[in-house]
Amino acid sequence: xxxxxxxxxxxxxxxxxxxxxxxxxxxxxxxxxxxxxxxxxxxxxxxxxxxxxxxxxxxxxxxxxxxxxxxxxxxxxxxxxxxxxxxxxxxxxxxxxxxxxxxxxxxxxxxxxxxxxxxxxxxxxxxxxxxxxxxxxxxxxxxxxxxxxxxxxxxxxxxxxxxxxxxxxxxxxxxxxxxxxxxxxxxxxxxxxxxxxxxxxxxxxxxxxxxxxxxxxxxxxxxxxxxxxxxxxxxxxxxxxxxxxxxxxxxxxxxxxxxxxxxxxxxxxxxxxxxxxxxxxxxxxxxxxxxxxxxxxxxxxxxxxxxxxxxxxxxxxxxxxxxxxxxxxxxxxxxxxxxxxxxxxxxxxxxxxxxxxxxxxxxxxxxxxxxxxxxx
Amino acid sequence: xxxxxxxxxxxxxxxxxxxxxxxxxxxxxxxxxxxxxxxxxxxxxxxxxxxxxxxxxxxxxxxxxxxxxxxxxxxxxxxxxxxxxxxxxxxxxxxxxxxxxxxxxxxxxxxxxxxxxxxxxxxxxxxxxxxxxxxxxxxxxxxxxxxxxxxxxxxxxxxxxxxxxxxxxxxxxxxxxxxxxxxxxxxxxxxxxxxxxxxxxxxxxxxxxxxxxxxxxxxxxxxxxxxxxxxxxxxxxxxxxxxxxxxxxxxxxxxxxxxxxxxxxxxxxxxxxxxxxxxxxxxxxxxxxxxxxxxxxxxxxxxxxxxxxxxxxxxxxxxxxxxxxxxxxxxxxxxxxxxxxxxxxxxxxxxxxxxxxxxxxxxxxxxxxxxxxxxxxxxxxxxxxxxxxxxxxxxxxxxxxxxxxxxxxxxxxxxxxxxxxxxxxxxxxxxxxxxxxxxxxxxxxxxxxxxxxxxxxxxxxxxxxxxxxxxxxxxxxxxxxxxxxxxxxxxxxxxxxxxxxxxxxxxxxxxxxxxxxxxxxxxxxxxxxxxxxxxxxxxxx
Ligand SMILES: Nc1ncnc2c1ncn2[C@@H]1O[C@H](COP(=O)(O)OP(=O)(O)OP(=O)(O)O)[C@@H](O)[C@H]1O
Ligand SMILES: [Mg+2]
Numbered sequence: 001x002x003x004x005x006x007x008x009x010x011x012x013x014x015x016x017x018x019x020x021x022x023x024x025x026x027x028x029x030x031x032x033x034x035x036x037x038x039x040x041x042x043x044x045x046x047x048x049x050x051x052x053x054x055x056x057x058x059x060x061x062x063x064x065x066x067x068x069x070x071x072x073x074x075x076x077x078x079x080x081x082x083x084x085x086x087x088x089x090x091x092x093x094x095x096x097x098x099x100x101x102x103x104x105x106x107x108x109x110x111x112x113x114x115x116x117x118x119x120x121x122x123x124x125x126x127x128x129x130x131x132x133x134x135x136x137x138x139x140x141x142x143x144x145x146x147x148x149x150x151x152x153x154x155x156x157x158x159x160x161x162x163x164x165x166x167x168x169x170x171x172x173x174x175x176x177x178x179x180x181x182x183x184x185x186x187x188x189x190x191x192x193x194x195x196x197x198x199x200x201x202x203x204x205x206x207x208x209x210x211x212x213x214x215x216x217x218x219x220x221x222x223x224x225x226x227x228x229x230x231x232x233x234x235x236x237x238x239x240x241x242x243x244x245x246x247x248x249x250x251x252x253x254x255x256x257x258x259x260x261x262x263x264x265x266x267x268x269x270x271x272x273x274x275x276x277x278x279x280x281x282x283x284x285x286x287x288x289x290x291x292x293x294x295x296x297x298x299x300x301x302x303x304x305x306x307x308x309x310x311x312x313x314x315x316x317x318x319x320x321x322x323x324x325x326x327x328x329x330x331x332x333x334x335x336x337x338x339x340x341x342x343x344x345x346x347x348x349x350x351x352x353x354x355x356x357x358x359x360x361x362x363x364x365x366x367x368x369x370x371x372x373x374x375x376x
Numbered sequence: 377x378x379x380x381x382x383x384x385x386x387x388x389x390x391x392x393x394x395x396x397x398x399x400x401x402x403x404x405x406x407x408x409x410x411x412x413x414x415x416x417x418x419x420x421x422x423x424x425x426x427x428x429x430x431x432x433x434x435x436x437x438x439x440x441x442x443x444x445x446x447x448x449x450x451x452x453x454x455x456x457x458x459x460x461x462x463x464x465x466x467x468x469x470x471x472x473x474x475x476x477x478x479x480x481x482x483x484x485x486x487x488x489x490x491x492x493x494x495x496x497x498x499x500x501x502x503x504x505x506x507x508x509x510x511x512x513x514x515x516x517x518x519x520x521x522x523x524x525x526x527x528x529x530x531x532x533x534x535x536x537x538x539x540x541x542x543x544x545x546x547x548x549x550x551x552x553x554x555x556x557x558x559x560x561x562x563x564x565x566x567x568x569x570x571x572x573x574x575x576x577x578x579x580x581x582x583x584x585x586x587x588x589x590x591x592x593x594x595x596x597x598x599x600x601x602x603x604x605x606x607x608x609x610x611x612x613x614x615x616x617x618x619x620x621x622x623x624x625x626x627x628x629x630x631x632x633x634x635x636x637x638x639x640x641x642x643x644x645x646x647x648x649x650x651x652x653x654x655x656x657x658x659x660x661x662x663x664x665x666x667x668x669x670x671x672x673x674x675x676x677x678x679x680x681x682x683x684x685x686x687x688x689x690x691x692x693x694x695x696x697x698x699x700x701x702x703x704x705x706x707x708x709x710x711x712x713x714x715x716x717x718x719x720x721x722x723x724x725x726x727x728x729x730x731x732x733x734x735x736x737x738x739x740x741x742x743x744x745x746x747x748x749x750x751x752x753x754x755x756x757x758x759x760x761x762x763x764x765x766x767x768x769x770x771x772x773x774x775x776x777x778x779x780x781x782x783x784x785x786x787x788x789x790x791x792x793x794x795x796x797x798x799x800x801x802x803x804x805x806x807x808x809x810x811x812x813x814x815x816x817x818x819x820x821x822x823x824x825x826x827x828x829x830x831x832x833x834x835x836x837x838x839x840x841x842x843x844x845x846x847x848x849x850x851x852x853x854x855x856x857x858x859x860x861x862x863x864x865x866x867x868x869x870x871x872x873x874x875x876x877x878x879x880x881x882x883x884x885x886x887x888x889x890x891x892x893x894x895x896x897x898x899x900x901x902x903x904x905x906x907x908x909x910x911x912x913x914x915x916x917x
Contacts (some may be wrong), residue, residue, distance in 0.1 A: 030896075049571060209508030231780050231781060232781060233773050233776045233779050233780075233781055235781075236781055240769060243758040243761065244754075244759075246754060246755050247754075247756045248736055248769070250715075250717055250737060250747060250755055251741075251770035251823070252737050252740070252742075252770050289847065310758065311760055
């Protein structure tokens, strides 16, 4: 049946195409590779998904540097003292630790195409649950277990409602925000519940090798989050599900189950954060972790996570959280009000995103130019 | 905006317009000062670079009023980039664009439209959640005092659609609800809602079935008879022979031949100027019968109301089964249902004897199925992700150990696919977004060529793929079949179905009306079968 309507086939001995008229010269190809930033050896270790993350993150480091410069200018005496600076860095990291852990979970949810407004409420519920008299009677282990189990369970409820109940994430988690705080208030009787476990309370109070344990926890969660997002099938599914759910589904990925798991993951992070926060305050109450959802979402967005899903980096989110903590710290050492601080934070959110866009474009261009001149 | 002028256009050709129309149809009517044969557009040494790619590297082009000027070139040659320069989407780095005798640079698409250049893009650029009418008039809505005049817009849209031979598409329908071909019609309606001197069509026929292409040609002839110039891009040489006047060939961003006569230039010449090599015309040979193995896929009585009814078919290991039929005959829906992307209302799908859970893609994939869907952008690609991650989207789990992905392995596999499908550029780290349309299509198909797939469901696999790469793709598919993979192929191109498949099913209105070995059918028989009956109503004679 070779006389069917013809279609072209290459003759076997055809010359190699690119050799005839190369579409791009090697130097340019190098830049192309760099734009995709995945073959490049430099920067590649912290390359998130999509490869543009690294450059975005450099912009955030620039913002951070600017904030530190402002600090150094306003308080030159303090910044001249190395021990003070070291302690201040630790203070900032400690300040960032709890929200940071929540933000890691939030980053996954947003990359996966969702949003979780209930994180603050889950932290509060988990905190209250693990400090009830009954739970505390099981000791520190029981408290930790309770907080994490509550976090995961509430996250799972969110996930089931969203993926199988087909609720819009915004609505489902908004409802959970209200409900979980309500439950927390009724469990605690609107009282502050003091933690009597020295093990728990020591988490925030102790340092190991001069660094607070809370900072280690943040580091561990960030590292785990990074590995999960960039090196595992779970992370790849997250990006696929958020980037193009239909394509993910047709590629055989179980989009619903994965979406559910993302909210459970966020819940898990909230559970961990609840222990950290309870430890810091040596108590828990229904109003704790107020507005954490906003801090976490803002940090993720500043960090370059696309609200529509499919793109984001853990490192970016971490930098976002640290930037916020640095602003708070800056205002504290300058004795300025919370109100002024909030206004500046709002401005920073907008500015950071604008700067990233601008900087990202021009940086790529700069890089392209440099490569061209050095390679040819 | 120029609606006011548009609105006062006198009605022309009232015979084809629906009864309730106002007298405001600019469609298929050239501006009064059009001179047929006059050069309207001239490009000299146009260069456009993207980071790392010289997409246009000195393009010359000359278009006359009233002609159909075809652009030919391999995937990635720069055709779409060129038309985006003309449409004001991209600005050229250097070179000159002369429009009606004057050098111009269009700052944005609106400027180009105002100058009289309307464009139908390769990648449909419709807003899915707006209605047909809103899409057709996006950016230049009929307005009075700031209010959108919906009634008028709907009427006008209905008129345009009527002229396009698709009066049945309701102007109020959400675009999301339309099939691919319907969307193509809407973007055509958008281009025709402007008063244009030049209409650019970037692979308009890629999503159209045979009769739709005829309809498109009828429209193009009407346009050119009015003195409107048309730039027409297609990878199908037969179309260029039929509709084109002159051809300009691009290769690697350069004009390699300009103003060739479309009808008389030998195919060998065209192809060698496009590809820089000679190409023979054959489908891969069919193997002798004994290579076909055991039954792999058995579909019985599959039904979805309004899409297809009582479809039974089977595919054996090593066999390529083709489905021919018009767009809207239920082919794609059938494929998606077999794959579990849609749940069947009745009937069963069996793989190697085991019944698959209806509506579960996961089950189908675990049973060894793979599907390259019809719409690459919305159904298949993660545009921001690198090529290799798109190629391995369905298989990365297979290369992973204990849940940890193996980027090196994935990259190597993707490289192999990129090589065998002639992906250009070959660098698999680039984001898919930066690939040309045809190369994106290769990524979609390539995903399932990685091995481990027992049954391949291909929905329009060569859409937008150039002649050379198309042949490569056929070879790859045939080679897979030779290894025992079953293939179920849907294509609007009847020659492709007949040339590649071993056995052909003809579908019409959701039913299989004929099944025969490919050797027993020829193109005309199939076309008669698919178009017989009610579907011929309203089609041009
Ligand atoms: N936004 C972009 N960024 C980077 N490179 C791009 C971009 N758009 C196109 N390119 C590159 O420019 C070249 C020309 O692409 P173009 O889309 O014009 O090809 P084409 O001739 O239309 O091909 P096809 O037949 O496949 O549609 C390709 O190498 C493509 O990868
Ligand atoms: Mg193109």
